[in-house]
Amino acid sequence: MRPTGRLHLGHLVGALSKWVTLQDAYDCFYFVADWHALTSDFADTSQVTEYAYDNVADWIGVGLDPGKSTFFVQSLVPAHAELYVLLSMVVPVPWLERVPTYKEQQENLKDKDLSSIGFLGYPLLQTADVAMYDARFVPVGDDQVAHLELAREVVRRFNNFFGGDALVEPEPLLTSFSRLPGLDGGKKMSKSIGNTIHLSDTPDEVRKKVMSMYTDPKRVRADIPGTVEGNPVFTYHDAFNPNTAEVDDLKARYRAGRVGDVEVKRKLADALNAHLDPIRERRAGVLAKPDRLKQIL
Known part of the structure; x- marks a missing residue:
């Protein structure tokens, strides 16, 4: 989860409540995706650390148990970046450009400079995050299947070049990720719009x-x-x-x-x-x- 702000009810019904259920059935890894935060918020990183701790406090608040699952900060595990670089050597740029959310985010976040290599390579870093741990399953909603299918293609291509089973090809663990409308009646709660109720609100x-x-x-x-x-x-x-x-x-x-x-x-x-x-x-x-x-x- 990207530490770009305080967590809200949309995060609770969309992901966190499902994570709580999964921790009792799987060996789960939940991490603060601070490098992912830089893909769109690189201009101001002053609150990343504060939000990281605040977000994890929310995780525990909703019922996630660090005794049952592994919590960590992405940037404290440099191997994520190392694998990302290796994957980037074999992945064609058009594979990344065809990801549906790439152009959608550029439309939705016109106030931010998203023309960077980092933003284009966002799905590739996600692939490294998953492949790092030989993850068999990744919980995704319907709108994230394209990202995971790209990850599967990347792993297959990497394995073809460097070893038949060097990386594990992840499978989707489809879950019904609910979406809450914003307080303003918008399609969903969004930190950037400010139509949210935070888990930490009084x-x-x-x-x-x-x-x-x-x-x-x-x-x-x-x-x-x-x-x-x-x-x-x-x-x-x-x-x-x-x-x-x-x-x-x-x-x-x-x-x-x-x-x-x-x-x-x-x-x-x-x-x-x-x-x-x-x-x-x-x-x-x-x-x-x-x-x-x-x-x-």
Whole structure:
């Protein structure tokens, strides 16, 4: 995970909750991808170390256990870079240019200079990250299959040149990576956009952000029937409110124009804070012992 900012609810439902499950079934390696952070954020590295420790505190906060899995910082294992260089000698440039996210990211991050060799070679560094540990499986969602297929092709090409089984060809461990819409109703939570609720936000910060969330724009009064489908407030209720009876009741009354957005949001804030309280408590305990955190990494 790239240390480019504080982690948010999107990271929780999209990856971290799945990682927690995987740690009990596999020998897992979770790392702070600080070199990957440089591919798009090389102009300012002043907060990389701070975010690295903060992110790992979040990992432990959500339930990842350094006693069950291996945590490390990418740049502290120079062999990642060495293998990346070796792989770069045999991989044609068009292989990297055809990766779907290459042009997508250039479109989405127009405010950043992404014309570097480092950014083009991002998927190749990912391949080195995986091949370094003879990883058999890599957890990916549908949108990341292209990256892993490239890694498989790179490994096969490398093995053809330097040895039939020098590197292990990884296989996808397909998981259903959920996506949360942003607080502004955007397609997803994004650190760069700022439409997020962080795992480390205080209860008051969570409540304030929830109360400002985008809802049904056509509903100007509480007695007007509202739309639940595609409404981010209800998407969050479905994801974080364990009281399904309450959620169903809110949806029914919302559709009938018998409940206001304020009540719906207040109940969401309560549910979110109940979900985040134990995470905040565990991460605070980790950050209170910085020497232990450094030892873990």
